[in-house]
Amino acid sequence: MKRIGCALALAAALxxxxxxxxxxxYPRSPVSIIVPYGAGGxxxxxxxxxxxxxxxxxxxxIAVENRLGGGGSVGMSYGQNARPDGNIxxxxxxxLVTLPHTGTGGDISHEKFxxxxxxxxxxxxxxxxxxxxxxxxxxxxxAAKTDPIQVGNSGIGAxxxxxxxxxxxxxxxxxxxxxxxxAAPAITSLLGGHIDAVTVSYAEVVSQVDAGELKVLxxxxxxxxPVAPDIPTATELGYNVSVGSWRxxxxxxxxxxxxxxxxxxxxxxxxxxxxxxKFMKDTKNDIELLSSAEYAKRLARDYExxxxxxxxxxxxx
Amino acid sequence: MDNHVSLAFWAALExxxxxxxxxxxxxxxxxxxxxxxxxxxxxxxxxxxxxxxDGTGGFFMLLGVFCGAIYGxxxxxxxxxxxxxxxxxxxxxxxxxxxKRGEAGRALSLSTLASTVGGLFSAFLLLWTSPLLAxxxxxxxxxxxxxxxxxxxxxVARVSSDSILKSLIAAAFGLxxxxxxxxxxxxxxxxxxxxxxxxxxxAMVPLLIGxxxxxxxxxxxxxxxxxxxxxxxxxxxxxxxxxxxxKAISGTLLRSSLIGSIIGAIPGTGGDIASWVAxNEAKxxxxxxEKFGTGVPEGVAAPExxxxxxxxxxxxxxxxxxxxxxxxxxxxxxxxxxxGIVPGPLLFRDHTVEVYTIIFGLxxxxxxxxxxxxxxxxxxxKIPSIPMPxxxxxxxxxxxxxxxxxxxxxxxxxxxxxxxxxxxxxIKLGFSAPPLILGLILGGIVENNLTRSLxxxxxxxxxxFTRPISCVLMLIALSTLFVPAIRFAVKQFxxxxxxxxAA
Numbered sequence: 001m002k003r004i005g006c007a008l009a010l011a012a013a014l015x016x017x018x019x020x021x022x023x024x025x026y027p028r029s030p031v032s033i034i035v036p037y038g039a040g041g042x043x044x045x046x047x048x049x050x051x052x053x054x055x056x057x058x059x060x061x062i063a064v065e066n067r068l069g070g071g072g073s074v075g076m077s078y079g080q081n082a083r084p085d086g087n088i089x090x091x092x093x094x095x096l097v098t099l100p101h102t103g104t105g106g107d108i109s110h111e112k113f114x115x116x117x118x119x120x121x122x123x124x125x126x127x128x129x130x131x132x133x134x135x136x137x138x139x140x141x142x143a144a145k146t147d148p149i150q151v152g153n154s155g156i157g158a159x160x161x162x163x164x165x166x167x168x169x170x171x172x173x174x175x176x177x178x179x180x181x182x183a184a185p186a187i188t189s190l191l192g193g194h195i196d197a198v199t200v201s202y203a204e205v206v207s208q209v210d211a212g213e214l215k216v217l218x219x220x221x222x223x224x225x226p227v228a229p230d231i232p233t234a235t236e237l238g239y240n241v242s243v244g245s246w247r248x249x250x251x252x253x254x255x256x257x258x259x260x261x262x263x264x265x266x267x268x269x270x271x272x273x274x275x276x277x278k279f280m281k282d283t284k285n286d287i288e289l290l291s292s293a294e295y296a297k298r299l300a301r302d303y304e305x306x307x308x309x310x311x312x313x314x315x316x317x
Numbered sequence: 318m319d320n321h322v323s324l325a326f327w328a329a330l331e332x333x334x335x336x337x338x339x340x341x342x343x344x345x346x347x348x349x350x351x352x353x354x355x356x357x358x359x360x361x362x363x364x365x366x367x368x369x370x371d372g373t374g375g376f377f378m379l380l381g382v383f384c385g386a387i388y389g390x391x392x393x394x395x396x397x398x399x400x401x402x403x404x405x406x407x408x409x410x411x412x413x414x415x416x417k418r419g420e421a422g423r424a425l426s427l428s429t430l431a432s433t434v435g436g437l438f439s440a441f442l443l444l445w446t447s448p449l450l451a452x453x454x455x456x457x458x459x460x461x462x463x464x465x466x467x468x469x470x471x472x473v474a475r476v477s478s479d480s481i482l483k484s485l486i487a488a489a490f491g492l493x494x495x496x497x498x499x500x501x502x503x504x505x506x507x508x509x510x511x512x513x514x515x516x517x518x519x520a521m522v523p524l525l526i527g528x529x530x531x532x533x534x535x536x537x538x539x540x541x542x543x544x545x546x547x548x549x550x551x552x553x554x555x556x557x558x559x560x561x562x563x564k565a566i567s568g569t570l571l572r573s574s575l576i577g578s579i580i581g582a583i584p585g586t587g588g589d590i591a592s593w594v595a596x597n598e599a600k601x602x603x604x605x606x607e608k609f610g611t612g613v614p615e616g617v618a619a620p621e622x623x624x625x626x627x628x629x630x631x632x633x634x635x636x637x638x639x640x641x642x643x644x645x646x647x648x649x650x651x652x653x654x655x656x657g658i659v660p661g662p663l664l665f666r667d668h669t670v671e672v673y674t675i676i677f678g679l680x681x682x683x684x685x686x687x688x689x690x691x692x693x694x695x696x697x698x699k700i701p702s703i704p705m706p707x708x709x710x711x712x713x714x715x716x717x718x719x720x721x722x723x724x725x726x727x728x729x730x731x732x733x734x735x736x737x738x739x740x741x742x743x744i745k746l747g748f749s750a751p752p753l754i755l756g757l758i759l760g761g762i763v764e765n766n767l768t769r770s771l772x773x774x775x776x777x778x779x780x781x782f783t784r785p786i787s788c789v790l791m792l793i794a795l796s797t798l799f800v801p802a803i804r805f806a807v808k809q810f811x812x813x814x815x816x817x818x819a820a
Contacts (some may be wrong), residue, residue, distance in 0.1 A: 044647065045650070045651065045654055048651045048654075049651075049654065052651075063361055064361075064651075066644065066647075067517050073499060073516075074498070074499050074516045074517045075517075077516060078516070078517065106499065106506060106516065148775070150773060155501065156501075156502055176772065176773075176775075177772075178769060178772050178773060179501060179502060179769070179772075180769070181501060181765065184584075184640050184641070185584065185585065187640070188454065188455060188584060188634075188638065188640050189458055189459075191455045191638065192455035192456055192457070192458055193455075194458035194459070194773070195773070207639050207659055207661035207662070207663070208639075208661065208662065210661075210663060211661060211662030211663050212662075213662060279654065282654075282659065283654065283659065
């Protein structure tokens with residue numbers, strides 16, 4: 001009898017554990033996604049699209065908040081120092097592992113984040129006006145040997161500045177780097193013919209390329225982009241340069257593991273949802289999905305890699 | 318093409334669309350009128366609803382919020398000297414003195430009319446001249462932004478009549494506040510005292526609430542405690558604007574609407590700058606500039622027509638270039654993307670009917686704004702008649718809610734209180750808030766674009782005078798600064814000969 005009682009109690013405990021044990025008290029409050037760049041840029045739009053696909057899982061709401069400045073360090077610093085309760089999620093970008101090397105990142109560090117997922121990667125596209133006399137990457141780089149070529153980027157030390165700088169290094173030329181507060185104003189300036197080129201991501205210039213306003217001379221990618229198979233890579237053209245960015249979500253260190261697991265699953269489902277896949281296809285962005293564990297390894301690897309690149313370029317602090 | 322336009326016209330007049338536009342405008346006015354609740358916040362609140370609405374209805378709601386919030390900000394600016402949003406800070410200058418005289422109804426009536434005219438004017442421009450104005454947007458590069466911001470700063474010399482020295486000090490303090498935060502060009506933190514809170518710069522909304530609402534509340538409490546403040550008597554004779562007022566403001570309305578539309582079309586500049594420029598130009602062209610600041614109808618109409626005209630202008634770079642000029646249009650860009658519409662140069666070709674339907678939606682939003690404004694006017698105008706002991710606690714509560722609601726951040730409340738106390742001290746010392754606000758709004762634009770221009774020109778200052786738009790703006794700025802001084806000198810000079818004769 002006693003045994004049966006024990007067994008029953010055990011069974012009941014198991015049922016309880018299976019049924020109710022992970023009674024996660026989250027999300028209880030509205031959740032913010034901090035986008036460290038200007039509204040309307042590539043990071044912002046993808047962040048908003050992903051936030052929208054998962055909004056059903058956040059009964060109190062999930063909102064995107066732009067905190068810009070310092071090439072991304074303002075928003076990411078805010079995010080890493082937020083209370084580790086999962087209510088502040090940060091849209092982390094490659095600047096998290098580049099700015100600490102250039103000494104312009106304030107206190108940001110990839111070791112102060114738990115990465116949730118990575119959902120996108122993108123590479124620099126060397127883009128000029130359609131009417132530009134430069135029709136190939138070689139034209140542009142040859143011209144840069146004699147004339148000042150003004151190249152717009154999304155902030156000093158930001159990834160698209162590094163892209164232009166490593167292209168300079170590979171080709172043995174010098175550009176005049178013009179920093180803007182995000183990619184959108186840099187593209188606007190190129191459209192008006194105020195600068196000669198931009199080295200921002202392909203996704204950010206594609207609508208102007210389709211409309212015949214701008215043309216892409218080359219992408220700084222390891223291989224041709226699936227969304228743009230006709231555009232050559234710089235490597236094919238003899239310049240061994242590949243600089244790209246990724247986007248993902250992270251939460252502050254010490255966020256409870258059950259919240260991290262819940263967020264990882266929720267956002268993974270969001271990335272795989274038909275709506276998000278269609279959005280990414282429509283806006284010509286590539287999806288590259290990494291889990292929390294894989295993403296942590298990638299962060300460590302890229303931190304090393306960019307440290308070397310930035311040091312080689314003489315941009316380190 | 319014509320077929321598309323008429324299709325779009327009838328699509329815009331569907332019952333559901335009318336309802337969404339009406340609802341959005343209502344929400345917008347309510348949000349705009351609460352200090353601290355901004356149009357961006359209103360837009361993000363209704364955004365999730367718009368995803369569930371098929372077709373263009375969601376955009377009608379967003380447009381309603383967008384327009385309504387700009388107008389709503391003027392209501393509190395006029396009644397309690399507290400701009401509901403930064404767009405209406407200039408409206409305080411003449412709106413509040415007019416309301417203080419017991420003519421709150423007249424001021425509200427003027428601002429409602431001016432807002433509607435400005436909004437409709439810009440909608441017409443959006444409908445007919447988008448490609449042309451889109452070119453203005455791309456013609457604006459760093460030197461032009463710098464020149465525009467310098468022109469904006471030169472307005473300090475005009476908006477405050479009391480003491481030019483004190484205005485300049487306040488403007489310089491505003492410029493200083495604008496340097497707080499991480500530097501765009503080097504990424505170094507400046508004046509952050511090691512705090513993360515100040516890394517992103519001085520928070521604008523808590524500062525506005527503190528400087529205006531909180532400081533004004535403290536002053537009113539003090540005056541009311543001493544029994545200085547007589548209970549306001551407000552008689553509302555009619556809700557429609559008077560004929561002589563209409564005649565007085567007609568030129569101002571057109572000029573301000575044009576200014577607002579153009580400034581709106583430039584990415585990165587919005588209703589806050591447009592309203593100051595419109596006010597300044599109204600004063601420049603007026604036959605009685607010395608009366609500005611005492612409650613003249615042009616002083617109310619100019620900023621309100623200017624800031625509401627931004628609504629149509631701001632949609633131009635969004636629709637034609639796919640570039641959102643401010644946070645509000647960025648939310649709309651998100652809404653477009655979610656509906657599978659990618660704004661940009663191909664939008665008018667690929668989604669003709671949708672685009673024209675949306676443009677007609679802007680007309681609707683402005684018409685509803687007008688109807689709601691006049692319908693609510695008698696109610697709004699009673700607010701100043703509420704006794705101070707009742708009104709002030711409500712104002713203070715809204716100060717706290719507004720500051721906190723922005724980012725759900727308690728630090729914003731502390732910052733609001735600090736700026737409120739500073740604002741109170743400034744009032745007591747005879748400084749006024751507008752130059753400080755102007756300095757803060759324009760400081761970042763001035764600094765970043767000066768540096769960027771000099772990078773582009775390889776360090777030569779000539780870049781500001783060799784480019785036509787920038788040169789014209791610089792000359793206007795210089796004339797704004799020096800014409801009053803020259804006029805004064807000429808007057809002195811003319812006065813001298815008779816004096817010399819007498820001697």
